[in-house]
Structures are given as C-alpha cells and as structure tokens.
Amino acid sequence: MNIIAFINQKGGVGKSTITMNMASYLTNKGKKVLTIDLDPQGNTSQAYGIDTSGKATLREVLLGEIPINKAIYGTRYGYMIPSDIALGHSERQIAGALGCETLLKKAINPFFKAIKGTDMDLDYVLIDCPPAFNVFTYNALNIATDVVLPCRADEWSYQAVQQFLVIKQQMIDSFDKDFNIAGVIINQFQSNITTQKTYYERFKDFCKEENINFISQTIRQSTDINTAIANSQSVFDYKPKSLSAQDMEKALVNILENIKGDK
Ligand SMILES: Nc1ncnc2c1ncn2[C@@H]1O[C@H](COP(=O)(O)OP(=O)(O)OP(=O)(O)O)[C@@H](O)[C@H]1O
Numbered sequence: 001m002n003i004i005a006f007i008n009q010k011g012g013v014g015k016s017t018i019t020m021n022m023a024s025y026l027t028n029k030g031k032k033v034l035t036i037d038l039d040p041q042g043n044t045s046q047a048y049g050i051d052t053s054g055k056a057t058l059r060e061v062l063l064g065e066i067p068i069n070k071a072i073y074g075t076r077y078g079y080m081i082p083s084d085i086a087l088g089h090s091e092r093q094i095a096g097a098l099g100c101e102t103l104l105k106k107a108i109n110p111f112f113k114a115i116k117g118t119d120m121d122l123d124y125v126l127i128d129c130p131p132a133f134n135v136f137t138y139n140a141l142n143i144a145t146d147v148v149l150p151c152r153a154d155e156w157s158y159q160a161v162q163q164f165l166v167i168k169q170q171m172i173d174s175f176d177k178d179f180n181i182a183g184v185i186i187n188q189f190q191s192n193i194t195t196q197k198t199y200y201e202r203f204k205d206f207c208k209e210e211n212i213n214f215i216s217q218t219i220r221q222s223t224d225i226n227t228a229i230a231n232s233q234s235v236f237d238y239k240p241k242s243l244s245a246q247d248m249e250k251a252l253v254n255i256l257e258n259i260k261g262d263k
C-alpha cells in the first residue's frame with residue numbers, strides 16, 4: 001500500500017489543496033483511495049463535502065472510543081476519515097496518552113488487515129496534516145510510506161523543508177521509522193516574480209544536495225484552484241482544460257512516479 005502524508009509546518013502552502021486534487025486524480029484513474037484529515041481545521045473534510053456534526057470522526061478513533069471503520073465515509077473523492085475542531089480540543093488528552101504518537105497506527109493496522117483482498121482494499125491512503133509538528137503529524141509519519149512537502153517559493157517554506165529533515169532523522173532515531181520523500185513541490189508559483197524564481201532554484205539545488213526528489217513541475221498561483229476548492233471541487237472537475245489543471249496533473253504524475261509504498 002502507498003501511504004502518503006502531505007506535510008509542511010508552514011501554513012497555507014497547499015497541503016489540503018494538493019491532497020484533495022491527488023484524491024480526485026487517483027479516483028478518476030479507478031484507484032481505491034482513503035483520505036485521512038489529521039488537521040483540526042477540518043479544511044479537507046469540508047472540501048470533500050462532509051458535515052461532521054453529530055458524526056464519528058478521527059478524534060474518537062484516536063481516543064480509542066470507536067473502531068476506525070465507524071469513522072470512514074464515502075465521498076466523491078473516495079473514502080474519508082474526517083476531522084473538525086473537536087480534534088483540536090482533545091489534543092492535550094491525545095498527547096497525554098501512552099504511545100500517543102502511534103495511536104493512528106494501532107487503530108488502522110487491524111483495519112488494513114481486515115480489508116486485504118476485499119472490495120475495499122486500498123491502493124492509496126492520503127493524509128492531510130496540520131501546519132505544525134505536533135502529536136497529529138507524528139501519528140501521520142508513523143504510518144507514512146511516503147511524504148510530499150508542498151511549499152511556496154519563499155524563505156519560510158525553505159526553512160520548513162530544512163527543519164523537516166531534522167524531524168525525519170528524529171523519526172528514525174526515536175521510532176526506527178523511515179519514509180521516502182516523494183517530492184518537494186512548489187505551489188502558488190508566480191514565474192514573473194524574480195525572488196520566486198530564485199527560490200525555485202534554491203529548492204532545486206538543496207534537494208539535489210540532500211538527495212531528495214524535487215518536482216520540477218510547479219503549480220501556478222491561479223484563481224481556478226482557489227475557486228475550485230471554494231466549490232468543494234478538484235481543479236480537474238472545476239476546469240479540466242485550464243492551465244492549472246494541466247500543472248496539477250503533471251505535478252501529481254511526477255510525484256506518483258516517486259512513490260515507493262511498502263512494496
Ligand atoms: N495554486 C494555487 N493558486 C491559488 N490559490 C491556491 C493555490 N493552492 C492553494 N490555494 C489557496 O491557498 C489557500 C491555502 O491552501 P491550503 O488550504 O491547501 O493550504 P494548507 O497548506 O493546507 O494550509 P494549512 O496549513 O492552513 O492547512 C486556500 O485558500 C487555497 O484555495
């Protein structure tokens with residue numbers, strides 16, 4: 001199975017947008033996809049059209065109150081385990097639990113075993129992470145086979161990628177858990193801005209030095225992507241012929257070529 005976490009401690013770089021578009025792209029190709037919303041902001045859950053009021057969410061799963069299959073819903077972009085602000089309210093309780101960084105792993109592994117060989121057997125699990133290195137992000141990293149780092153072509157994203165490499169080493173040291181970095185991808189790119197072009201080159205050189213996959217295809221800054229999300233749609237459904245849809249598809253194909261999974 002391929003378990004891809006979309007991570008960057010920097011906010012607003014496109015983690016949720018790229019997660020949703022990846023789910024749309026993969027489900028269009030007939031793949032079985034489960035998206036896990038690990039962000040108490042619940043952006044992805046809303047974008048997938050899930051109203052969480054009165055429903056079981058990831059929060060109850062992490063608290064050990066329900067089995068994970070009770071929090072899985074069918075959406076237009078495959079299965080989803082949603083979250084909302086209640087997850088944020090329970091962060092302290094979750095972070096105080098014994099083995100708090102592996103709660104998701106413990107909950108999901110029996111589920112993966114149970115669906116093996118059935119109609120529900122998954123090809124891809126996509127995890128949308130919050131803009132922080134907190135207990136939720138560690139839970140994602142403890143099951144991820146691959147990581148995608150969405151970035152903007154600026155200093156803050158550049159520093160965040162460097163900091164992520166420290167976290168990667170900590171995961172190896174503390175949990176004996178490694179994963180593949182499938183790609184650093186530049187989103188909201190404005191090719192007419194000189195500093196952005198400079199940062200594109202800086203990211204490219206850094207990734208080469210560190211032996212990390214750099215996705216040379218950028219995703220341009222475009223109101224099509226923004227409006228699509230506002231309409232709870234991927235850019236492929238909203239404007240399939242747009243330049244943004246073309247960027248997105250090329251970038252996602254590049255990322256998928258680098259995915260290692262657990263094979
Ligand atoms: N290529 C793009 N062009 C224009 N707008 C974009 C693009 N990518 C993302 N956006 C918009 O930028 C905002 C932030 O994107 P998104 O929510 O995906 O980032 P995020 O990294 O998930 O944020 P957070 O860290 O808060 O979870 C959203 O309003 C989204 O619609």
Ligand SMILES: [Mg+2]
Nearest residue numbers: 015016039043
């Ligand atoms: Mg987000």
